[in-house]
Amino acid sequence: MDLSNINFSKSFTSDNNSGVLPEVMEILSQINQGHLPAYGREGITQLAVDRIKDTFSSRDAEVYFVFNGTAANVCALQAMSRSFHSVLCSSDAHIHVDECGSPEKIAGLKVLNVDCQDAKLKPEHIDQFFVRRGDPHCSQLKIVSLTQPTEIGTLYSIEELKSLVKKAHDNDLYVHMDGSRLVNAAIALGCSLADLSSKIGIDILCFGGTKNGLMLGEAIIIFNKELQDHFAFIQKQNLQLAGKMRFVSAPFFAWLEDGVWQKYAKNALDRAQELEAVLREFPQIQVTRKSEVNSVFAIIPKKHLKAIRKKFYFYVWNEKTYECRLMTSFDTTKQDIQNFKKHLQEILTHK
Structure with missing residues (x-):
């Protein structure tokens, strides 16, 4: 391959533009040998799943790997909803602004958005969508979607997240978290990844790898047991079941090594x-x-x-x-x- 015309200089465009962690390249090389069972049945994927469960202090969680962030969000939202449901998010949210209508087209639910100061939802934003509950002429709110950190780089405090989760759960709503940069939020807030997710009642977390130095891949972590049934079928129908799954899952194992x-x-x-x-x-x-x-x-x-x-x-x-x-x-x-x-x-x- 002639790379002489490729400009490999640094930029501040996006963390999607960066390369791959050396630890990821090393583990990919290690597992690139022999023939192993496909679709995550090779044992390597289970090691990655176990490490994620330990990292998030949730042995009862189920973990699925998908190719990218839009797929993660769409699969998660589909698992949490039916066709007459809607999801509420900030007007800055990726699922509203940057996913080309995928949640509506593929997951089949309506995306509702509200303008928020600092791109952060507040419990009172949820109230306005209860007015027509039970009205068959109106989509029914079922999911609150939070992005941590937000698309404009702001952070929810743990207490703010707890308040939103409580508001949602008290009103029979699920909470989805877009965590494509969750590791950055954890470092900024000086807390664990579990503190921002499993320990506060997030139902499904879309945990980002690509923006943080992985070659590709996101992990969908389902904490709520009632949402775990049948997710494997959602993953497959949405074209996210990789044949050579070990090359998607193993990088998470290397990346989540302590430190x-x-x-x-x-x-x-x-x-x-x-x-x-x-x-x-x-x-x-x-x-x-x-x-x-x-x-x-x-x-x-x-x-x-x-x-x-x-x-x-x-x-x-x-x-x-x-x-x-x-x-x-x-x-x-x-x-x-x-x-x-x-x-x-x-x-x-x-x-």
Whole structure:
């Protein structure tokens, strides 16, 4: 393969753009031998499942591996609903904004959204959807979906999550959590992954691997026993049962080795703090919110965007205000931040 025209430089586009953890590459090499049973029956997948159960302090949970985050959310929502049900989320939620209507088309339920300060649902947001409960002319709310951390990099506290879960369960609703970056939330809050999920009553967690240095794959962790029946059929019908499942599951085993995921998540957060500090050094740039995880949001003058993004690409989050999102990753280095600072100096202080 001729890679001479491929630009392998670093960017702040997304943690999806990063490479793969060395620990993941190593375990993939280790298991790439011989012929083993397909579809997760090879024993390796069970080791990964057991490690996830231990990590989340939930031996009664069931764990399924799928290819990506949209598939994880869709399969989870389908398991929690019937065709006349709806799910409530923030207007910033990935299931509402960035999944191309997959929950509606594939899971077959309606997505309801509310505008939330800091992209965080509150218990009172749920109340307005109880007005037409039992009315056959209206879809029936059945699921509350939370993203931790949120799509704009804010965090629910454990107490806020507990309050939402209680509100949902008291009203016969399930709670789904999109945890594509949950490890970053755990490091930021100084708590365990279980503290943010199994210990507070989350019914199904979609636990992200791809954004955190895995080659591919997300884990659907079903804590609520009443939702565990028949999930294997949902996984299969939604084209998520990998033949060579060990190559999807084994990376979770390597990543969740004690100290590994923590080290890489902390690096992403530390570099985001440094990136925010650099942006604040330039009066032309307005940081719009304090970085809580591995994302930094800032308004950058339109006239400078093309030049800045030519070398270090990132997304314009709001095309009206030119608020941009810059993401750090497990492999972002201090030198990357300093190189970006130098790049900004060359452009913003150019006479």
